[in-house]
Amino acid sequence: MNTVIAIIIILGALVFFHELGHLLLAKRAGILCREFAIGFGPKIYAFKKGETTYTIRLLPLGGFVRMAGEDPEGIELQPGYRVGLIFNEQGAVQKMVVNHKEKYDLQKVITIESADLEHKLELTGYETEDGERLTFNVDPKAIYVADHQEMQIAPYDRQFRSKTLTQRTLAIFAGPFMNIILAVVILIGYFLVSGVPTEEAKLGDLTPKGAAIQSHLQKGDRVLSVNDQKVSKWSELVSIIKENPGEELMFNVERDGKELKLPVTPGERKIEGKGTKEGFIGAYEATEFSVVESIKQGANQTWFMTKMIFKGLGELITGKQGFKQLSGPVGIYEYTNQAAAGGIPMLLRWAAALSINLAIFNLLPLPALDGGRLLFLGIEALRRKPVDPQKEGIVHFIGFALLMLLMLVVTWNDIHKFFLDKN
Template sequence: MQTLIAIIVIFGLIIAIHEWGHLYVAKKVGILCREFAIGFGPKLFTKKKNETVYTLRLLPLGGFVRMAGEDPELVKIKPGYEVGLTFHQDDTVKEIIVNNKAKHPDAKIVSVERADLEHQLFIEGYSDDEDGMTRYDVHPQADMIVDEEREQIAPWDRQFGSKKPWKKASAIFAGPVMNFVLAFILFVIFFTIQGIPQPEAANIEADSPAEEAGIVEGDRIVSIEGDPVEEWTDVTQTIQQMPEEEVTLLVERADGDTESFTMVVDAVYEDMVDAEIGQIGIEAAVSHSFMDSVVQSVSQIQEVVVLIFEVLQLIFTGQFSLDYLAGPVGIYDYTGEVMEMGTLILFSWAGMLSVNIGLINLLPLPALDGGRLVFIGLEAIRRKPIDPNKEGVAHFIGFALLMLLVLMVTWNDLNRLFM
């Protein structure tokens, strides 16, 4: 149960911050955002604030921001339609009621002759209480009510398609960017609390190679075998690979002088790797500095990005295997293992997942944010939009293939865990 709660919280946070990025920038560039949703399927919770409906849905498999103009309007007012109209005090149309007009007895019933709800914002038609055809100006934030479902109209200047390519790209790009921002924050919290090992001796084990050689607390390791040392992992990775070998360390002492020490590395059997590794008996000093955590967080994001690209590279070299990927089942299992290491490690794990989701979303594949950016880029080059129907088909095929991949990875996870 704890693992399930952790998964829900982590992915809820990652999805919410991703979609919030889309929502925030889309609103800033003037796009009407109809819905901000976490999950798919039936709605569990709905709340409208300003122009946007915020929903929580049953299936926690992602989320979306529904921007006006991305999908065709469900209902278009055409000649011959009979609609009900309600008005603001300035006589502009406040509500357009389609069907169930009897539930709105105060609405004026109008038989439509002409209507434009995108550009000029008007409805012309006939009503029983007025002679001849009358023109009704429609408020740009008027609601369309269809079968008692209320949705704000979308004038052309509020639609996704009306915006310049750079504004569209900004709204799409903002989602993955926020995943990297979230990862950075999570890593900073993790490193600030846990601390960052420094290439400096905090404790020296008695009778260890380091003590016998003359290294003392406060000595900072500058190089090993002539190779410069920048962080503690440079020390451990080198020493562990040199059991029973002679090694030379250049250290900087507390007074600023440098001194060279030579010692023979101890060999210690390590169960996890089933082999002997080298140790010299130094425990690293730990920094809880905020600025050190910031630098380490940037480095951590870079390492995760490089690792992802190394896995993706295997696709083009023919060495790719589904074992390199993890689906929902695999991530659930890994999260359980991480929780056993301590709650703090979840911050780092969530950060890595956020980087993964942000970077994968930027891949130039249909149905992903990167694929949408490709179409926007083509629009900028051609100076005219791609046919929405063709783009829609491409994204649908991409989504279907993505779901197929998820199913294959999930099946592979199940085989790995239970068979």
């Protein structure tokens, strides 16, 4: 149950900040954002603030910001429609009711001759067949009502497609960028909680029953040499230990101003994917608590994790790593379970890694992802005209279907990796 709660909190936060990036930059550009959603599928909670409806949906596998003009609007006032009108104080049309008109206190009912809800913001029609031709101005925030569902109209200048290439690019890129910023903040929190590594050859926390504690090493011991080989950095100490699995090593350590010599025999563990072994003693690097260093380390670790993810992607592309290395929802559950067992610091580190993964995955130039949309914007910049929206929509639809297929494949891989192959 703790793992489920941890996943809900972590994924919820990652998706929330990702979509928040889209929302903030879209609103800044003046785009009408109809919905801010966490999850997909049926709504389980919704409220409206300003022009935007905020929803939580049943399937917690992502989220979206529905911007006006990205998809067909679903607002149609065709000639011949009989429409009820309600006006604002300035005499402009504030509400247009298509059906169930008896439920509303209407001020006029007209038969539409023409309607321009994007540019001129005008309605033209007749109250009766023989009546006078009437033209009405439409409020830029007028509401269209059909089947008791209300939708605010989107004049052209409030639509995604009306904005400059730079504004649209920033609105799309802001989602992944927010995930990178979130990772930095999480890792700063991680180092504030767990401390910043000192890089000295000094022992921090020791694991129970590890070789270090069994050899009477203590937290705070400074390692001066191993087998008479001088050691000054933690990386040097780790290197020697890894190279000598199962071999007795003589540690010369400083403790409380005194030097001690202690024999230590590193344990052995297999190196995943290589079939060889490395040594370990069950000791962590000593840490110090510093706000400034935590900020530096948060940024440095984000950069390091980003490079490692790109390295992994490169190995997938070149074939050095197979697709069995990819993980989906089942893998995320298992890894979150392992991180939760390590306490809050490990969970923070895992959340940061997930946030960076989400950012990079979304920036891949694949249809239906932010990277795919940015690719189309890049093509538009080169052609100096946008790609046909209908064609782009078809490409994104096919891309989404392929992504769902990939999700099924990696989920099957996870089931084998964590359950079937272990039996």
